[in-house]
Amino acid sequence: FWKAIRAIHNHPGHRTLFSPASFLSNILPKVAGITLGPNHLFDDKHDTFAAAGWDIHTAVSAFPQASTIVYLADAAAIKEVTSSRARFPKPVHHYSALTFYGHNIVASEGEEWKKYRKISAPAFSDRNNKLVWDASVDIVQGLFGDMWAGQDVITVDHCVDITLPIALFVIGAAGFGRSISWKEDSVVPPGHAMTFKDSLHIVTTDFFFKLIFPDKAMGLTKRMQRTRKAFEELRLYMVEMIHERQHAEKVQRHDLFSSLLAANDHTLDITTLSEDEVIGNIYIFLVAGHETTAHTLSFTFALLALYPEEQDKLFEHIKSVIPDGQKPTYEQMPLLTYSLAVFYETLRLFPPVTAIPKIPTEDTSLVASNIRGEKCTIPVPKDADITICVPGLHYNPRYWKDPHAFKPSRFLEDWPRDAFLPFSAGARACIGRKFFETEGIAILTTLVSHYKLSIKEEPQFAHETFEERKARVLAARQGLTTTPLRVPLVFTRRK
Numbered sequence: 001f002w003k004a005i006r007a008i009h010n011h012p013g014h015r016t017l018f019s020p021a022s023f024l025s026n027i028l029p030k031v032a033g034i035t036l037g038p039n040h041l042f043d044d045k046h047d048t049f050a051a052a053g054w055d056i057h058t059a060v061s062a063f064p065q066a067s068t069i070v071y072l073a074d075a076a077a078i079k080e081v082t083s084s085r086a087r088f089p090k091p092v093h094h095y096s097a098l099t100f101y102g103h104n105i106v107a108s109e110g111e112e113w114k115k116y117r118k119i120s121a122p123a124f125s126d127r128n129n130k131l132v133w134d135a136s137v138d139i140v141q142g143l144f145g146d147m148w149a150g151q152d153v154i155t156v157d158h159c160v161d162i163t164l165p166i167a168l169f170v171i172g173a174a175g176f177g178r179s180i181s182w183k184e185d186s187v188v189p190p191g192h193a194m195t196f197k198d199s200l201h202i203v204t205t206d207f208f209f210k211l212i213f214p215d216k217a218m219g220l221t222k223r224m225q226r227t228r229k230a231f232e233e234l235r236l237y238m239v240e241m242i243h244e245r246q247h248a249e250k251v252q253r254h255d256l257f258s259s260l261l262a263a264n265d266h267t268l269d270i271t272t273l274s275e276d277e278v279i280g281n282i283y284i285f286l287v288a289g290h291e292t293t294a295h296t297l298s299f300t301f302a303l304l305a306l307y308p309e310e311q312d313k314l315f316e317h318i319k320s321v322i323p324d325g326q327k328p329t330y331e332q333m334p335l336l337t338y339s340l341a342v343f344y345e346t347l348r349l350f351p352p353v354t355a356i357p358k359i360p361t362e363d364t365s366l367v368a369s370n371i372r373g374e375k376c377t378i379p380v381p382k383d384a385d386i387t388i389c390v391p392g393l394h395y396n397p398r399y400w401k402d403p404h405a406f407k408p409s410r411f412l413e414d415w416p417r418d419a420f421l422p423f424s425a426g427a428r429a430c431i432g433r434k435f436f437e438t439e440g441i442a443i444l445t446t447l448v449s450h451y452k453l454s455i456k457e458e459p460q461f462a463h464e465t466f467e468e469r470k471a472r473v474l475a476a477r478q479g480l481t482t483t484p485l486r487v488p489l490v491f492t493r494r495k
């Protein structure tokens, strides 16, 4: 432990018994000197950096073995780390929770990762974005027509109940050619014990049981049995999807599914991907492609409901681009600058991925700066972990004026590109960024042009202040990604 502290020249930061990366630290609350708590990066935002006096701080812990994490909220140091994949690769051992079904693009490095990225990249070309746009608009209009028909006011207890299916339907339709209607969504198909949506949802929220307990122990509680079942069900759904597509009439498609299946075509003797790798990648694209999106949409709707003046500005902007009553088109997307600004500001305040881990391949050093413009060099030993702290960067007052305020218009002016990292950066940046921006703008534009959003009034919260209401509605916990706790909303049809 002392050796680890000396190796980083005792650069300021946390000193704890348990490593922040340990299982215990992720379930126990914050206890000074013992654990940092499960959501410490999002809860602390830039505070620990400010206390350390530098935009890089460290955490040294003693158990299970002495370990060091170097946390970064310094745009220049982050750029150095993200732009060299050879010097700072991804520590794939941190991603075991994502490899249940097989190796995949998120949880791999080196030649294996290059192979997955090369196979998937063509599906994220501009040609497919129009498909994403059209699917997103149709799915939201399906919500209006199938679920909300005849109602002027719709109340939801938690907005994620709407945004999760929307995001899942979009990746299903645009990525895998799998159209699910709102009505059939809740029906369990023959041969299954739960719906596709439920099985995916349970697998992404309760995966930690599978991570900790051996298969034999998964029958211990009802929740664990349900998790085991969900894992089996999801595999079955993915295998069925593959078989359906393999036996479907051959049509020229350019979606993600076609790219993955073309790499495992036994009839053509092309087996660049094994069947496990195909399933592993389908799973990862389903997860990466819907959780982040659904949570971001929920925080966006919550913020617009809390700040009606921002919602009005957005509505006026949409009206200025899309003539009354018309369906928004993909060609109008570049004009919808305010919608994108609203998303960027939401992603700045609520980054779904709070920690981006890297490891140095050799003993190295990084330069930290601070608000006074000073610089200091921190040694980073080969066995240390590096974590890009996205909330630390996004709430850093050196880059963002009034960092805690919700101000979408800051993204309409010149803004610090290197201090905005919700999608990571460099070679390992999010492959689905454009996919998300396209679906997000299509969904937000379609929804806000027809409905006004407000916070649901509940008697038990009648006397709260605006700050209390904001804290309640925007409360988040750390799941696989930053997860809203409960966003109760009312959608009122515009006249």
Ligand code: HEM
Pocket (backbone or CB within 6 Å): 090, 105, 106, 117, 171, 175, 284, 285, 288, 289, 290, 292, 293, 296, 347, 351, 352, 353, 356, 357, 421, 422, 423, 424, 427, 428, 429, 430, 431, 432, 433, 435, 436
């Ligand atoms: C708000 C939306 C999204 C956010 C904030 C987001 C964020 C991120 C981040 C931070 C990473 C890097 C993770 C790491 O280094 O461990 C990443 C990677 C990735 N994302 Fe996204 N993502 C979003 C939407 C999507 C969508 C819609 C898809 C697919 C349709 C997707 C697919 C992926 C994949 C496959 C990777 C791994 C890329 C690689 O390593 O080559 N993401 N995303």
